[in-house]
Amino acid sequence: MPKGRDVGGAAPWMRRLRPSQPVVADTSAMSEDALIIYDRFGLEAFAWSFENAETTVAAIFESTPSIAAEAGLHSIFMRGLRASVLREMRMADGEDLDPMTEECADVARDFARRGLDLTTMLETIRIGSRVSSAEYIRAASVLIEDPEERADAIARLMDVFFGSLVRFSAEMSDIFEAERSRWDTSRSAERLAMVNSLLAGRAVDRRRMSDVLNYDLDGRHVAAVAWSAGTEGTARLGALLTAELDALGANDPLVVDVGLGAAWGWGVVTDRGLSVPPTDPPVGISVAVSQVRQGRAGFARAHREAMKVEQLLKFAAPTMPRRVFHADVELATLLASDLESARYFVRGQLGQLAVDDERMERLRTTLWLYLENERSVATVANLQFIARNTVTYRVKQAETLIGRRVEDARLNLQPALLLARILGRRVLTEPPSD
Incomplete structure (x- = not known):
């Protein structure tokens, strides 16, 4: 059990943490850190931790392309970063804890087994600390109104992150070296x-x-x-x-x-x-x-x-x-080798049909099946268990939203729909706020 479990309360502003966009936060199998953060700060702050982890992992992989193509490494990294952010939240709230988690230790072991070098691992730690700490400081700057309280909170955050970075890097290095020594002889x-x-x-x-x-x-x-x-x-x-x-x-x-x-x-x-x-x-x-x-x-x-x-x-x-x-x-x-270009392509080809909501998803699915089945209304009606008139109506609605006839846009329309089906919200447009 980590030292300092029953301590906290130094950062009440963290109760007001909110993700910038909807985040699916898995609460089905929560670690001790997750349970404490969920209980102390609530579901929205817990969801913010997931968003912080996603932002940090994306920055690490963008900055170190040599590791981006490693199979399964993204999942290991995401698991480790989610655990790390939760531990950081407890430390930011005043608890004296070891920044190391078992999930982070798995990242070090994973690097060693893949034959990746220690320097690269330490670089990912440096990038991760910089990005994650910036998310905390940005949130504190927005959520704390009193200037003195805000300055104190930011100074405390900087102390926490600097101190934990040194200790965390040393512990990760030790785990990496021990695993590499064992693995190299296997x-x-x-x-x-x-x-x-x-x-x-x-x-x-x-x-x-x-x-x-x-x-x-x-x-x-x-x-x-x-x-x-x-x-x-x-x-x-x-x-x-x-x-x-x-x-x-x-x-x-x-x-x-x-x-x-x-x-x-x-x-x-x-x-x-x-x-x-x-x-x-x-x-x-x-x-x-x-x-x-x-x-x-x-x-x-x-x-x-x-x-x-x-x-x-x-x-x-x-x-x-x-x-x-x-x-x-x-x-x-x-098409998806360049995610940003894929996003522009999908939104440019689909127009309003690229909005990420249930109605547009329904229209995109029908249009996809319509094109995949050589524009057979009867086939699509059977596949979706809907009336033929409904298929025709949805296709016409889609054409209105796209601004072109399907026959005139098919060459680019099918790839755009394919990317929308596979990549979902990463290439779609957020629905307008109410």
Whole structure:
């Protein structure tokens, strides 16, 4: 139990914290810190902590692109930052606590297992501290009216963040070094290093590769990436990915652990092609599946495709399936490589239809199905269990909102609708406030 649990009350202004836009704050399985913050400051302040964590993670990944493509790292980071912000809130309220949480320790262990360097990890900590502390100071500046009280609160926040940054960095470094020493001597590390050499196109001794990986590079490959929103344990995640490759119809699977929350896999596909697994991955697990590619070049190409899907799904709406095939979202992975440009594209093509509310979602869904099914009103009516006249009415409404006939805009309209379906509020327009 962290020291100082029953202390607090130095920052009553934090009860007035509010997120800048609606945030889905998960209260289903709350940590001790979460329970204390929820009880002390209320649901809105708890939701603010989620927004702060999202803002901080986005800044870290934008500033350090070398880690942005790491499978599953975004989920590990988000989990760690959410825990860190909650701990910071208690410290800002006057509690004397260790800034380290188990979720943050997992980030350090994850970096070590991936072979990422300590300098990069410390840089992400520095960026995260700067961005997160700025959110607190900005909030205090707005919420505290009395100038002296505001100055005192900001000075206290700066002391808290500076002191915790030094201590936190040292503790994360110790955890990183201990995990790297243990990991570097493991069989899993050897397999991951061999796979990374193959993916980078470096020369690899075939006999050694056969001993370490026991996998045929000359076949037709499907690649899959699995990652977890939590920490499932690499053994369980690897077992799940092995079962997934088997269900896809891939033989002789090769599965390697990547950090704490991700696994990469490949399998050899016969002439029958891929099967569609009969069941979804377990809740909390997502799987990205490549197309089938041939030979050593195909081994690397298939992996890149699976990783592109994983990167797309980092920003996807929560309604997306837990298993996604590259062949189904190939265009979206290209369009969404630049999120800001994708946002402008969607809003420019859809106009008022890009508003993020239930009515526009209903119209977008009908229009998407209409275009996907060669403008067959009867097919869409059957798919949505609505009358044909309703389909026609919704399509005409959509055309009015877009400002163009569907037939004249189809080339850009379908990709825009696809991005809206996958990325949701990240590319849509906020509804007007009442």
